Amino acid sequence: MRSIAVIGGGITGVTTAYALAKRGFAVTVFEKNRYAAMETSYANGGQLSASNAEVWNSWPTIFHGMQWMMRKDAPLLVNPKPSWHKLSWFAEFVSNVPNYKSNTIETTRLAIAARQYLFDWAETEQIDFDLKKQGILHFYRTQSSFEHAGRVSKLLAAGGLTRRAVTPEEMHAIEPALTGQFYGGYFTESDASGDLHKFSQGLTAAAERLGARFLWNREVRAVHRSGSTIEVAVNELHANALPQTLTFDAVVICAGVRSRSLAASLGDRLNVYPVKGYSITVPLTDEQSQRAAPNVSLLDDATKLVSSRLGVDRLRVAGTAEFNGYNRDIRADRIKPLVDWVQSYFPEINTRQVIPWAGLRPMMPNMMPKVGCGRHDNVYYNTGHGHLGWTLSAATAEMLADAVTLRG
Numbered sequence: 001m002r003s004i005a006v007i008g009g010g011i012t013g014v015t016t017a018y019a020l021a022k023r024g025f026a027v028t029v030f031e032k033n034r035y036a037a038m039e040t041s042y043a044n045g046g047q048l049s050a051s052n053a054e055v056w057n058s059w060p061t062i063f064h065g066m067q068w069m070m071r072k073d074a075p076l077l078v079n080p081k082p083s084w085h086k087l088s089w090f091a092e093f094v095s096n097v098p099n100y101k102s103n104t105i106e107t108t109r110l111a112i113a114a115r116q117y118l119f120d121w122a123e124t125e126q127i128d129f130d131l132k133k134q135g136i137l138h139f140y141r142t143q144s145s146f147e148h149a150g151r152v153s154k155l156l157a158a159g160g161l162t163r164r165a166v167t168p169e170e171m172h173a174i175e176p177a178l179t180g181q182f183y184g185g186y187f188t189e190s191d192a193s194g195d196l197h198k199f200s201q202g203l204t205a206a207a208e209r210l211g212a213r214f215l216w217n218r219e220v221r222a223v224h225r226s227g228s229t230i231e232v233a234v235n236e237l238h239a240n241a242l243p244q245t246l247t248f249d250a251v252v253i254c255a256g257v258r259s260r261s262l263a264a265s266l267g268d269r270l271n272v273y274p275v276k277g278y279s280i281t282v283p284l285t286d287e288q289s290q291r292a293a294p295n296v297s298l299l300d301d302a303t304k305l306v307s308s309r310l311g312v313d314r315l316r317v318a319g320t321a322e323f324n325g326y327n328r329d330i331r332a333d334r335i336k337p338l339v340d341w342v343q344s345y346f347p348e349i350n351t352r353q354v355i356p357w358a359g360l361r362p363m364m365p366n367m368m369p370k371v372g373c374g375r376h377d378n379v380y381y382n383t384g385h386g387h388l389g390w391t392l393s394a395a396t397a398e399m400l401a402d403a404v405t406l407r408g
């Protein structure tokens with residue numbers, strides 16, 4: 001039985017471990033936190049959104065990004081301080097504008113496949129993660145943004161996704177709690193929402209039942225390839241244990257924003273950049289808030305914010321993209337627009353207490369995840385999913401497990 005080390009216990013690491021364990025590999029996952037999915041996977045927008053598969057490599061996105069640079073509350077914020085990493089990433093981002101259509105179509109195909117895998121896994125393993133199969137409603141305030149959505153819909157359709165245009169009256173029928181004036185919307189009935197953290201916990205337990213081993217509080221100091229084997233050097237955090245070096249037949253890097261440095265140590269170039277996203281979780285502690293909160297998952301095109309109802313008593317609102325290096329600070333001026341959004345569209349929800357969060361999304365400049373083998377035949381990658389980590393993770397895990405299986 002081949003032994004496989006998986007570096008990282010976020011959603012890609014957990015799904016990778018599960019897919020490999022199903023195929024009979026001896027899997028060991030290294031995660032520096034005490035539990036699975038405690039960083040970027042912890043408090044995301046909660047959407048399984050094939051309808052959000054449009055990649056960002058387009059001239060309108062670049063134009064808007066330049067306009068927003070001086071606005072602290074902008075959906076996309078770039079720290080103007082230069083770095084070689086940032087400059088090289090943006091140069092590659094721009095070079096991928098010609099691939100906008102093909103990459104959007106391919107991302108859509110991946111998202112549809114991933115969604116079905118995830119539903120099947122959850123049913124097989126009896127995972128409760130506040131799943132709502134009530135679709136996702138995108139809404140637009142202007143004619144131009146609505147017409148752009150129509151053009152995007154043609155690309156999504158080429159990837160196999162069906163969504164339909166809806167009038168403001170139809171939008172209200174789909175989600176009666178939503179207030180405001182809109183030009184129109186698009187509704188994707190096949191999309192869904194849920195709690196990513198709860199799903200990750202459930203899938204971790206399922207992977208363990210299949211024989212996967214999860215080593216928590218383990219910080220990976222280095223990964224080395226020594227001939228046909230892989231050596232993983234780790235420290236056990238919060239303990240007096242001595243550093244360890246464990247040996248495996250192969251390794252899969254699922255380390256989020258740290259994947260770039262690990263790849264470099266293994267001889268591969270992986271231009272992952274940390275793109276910070278923010279969220280708030282609004283406790284719906286009273287009956288009025290519970291009645292006033294939406295049940296259908298939403299995406300506001302103008303602000304690039306999404307919302308998902310998590311069970312009876314929580315509303316998650318998330319979004320924005322901040323290019324600010326590896327800074328993990330939760331900025332009040334980036335959280336305020338999320339709270340204001342709730343108060344604007346759902347004024348009867350009590351926002352006296354909200355739980356803020358920020359995480360670093362590992363994003364490739366072409367907006368496509370890196371899945372498969374590196375330069376060495378026992379080094380693999382499943383990382384760089386950007387803002388669609390949960391949406392794509394089940395499909396890329398299956399692709400990665402297939403690639404490892406084909407190597408024998």
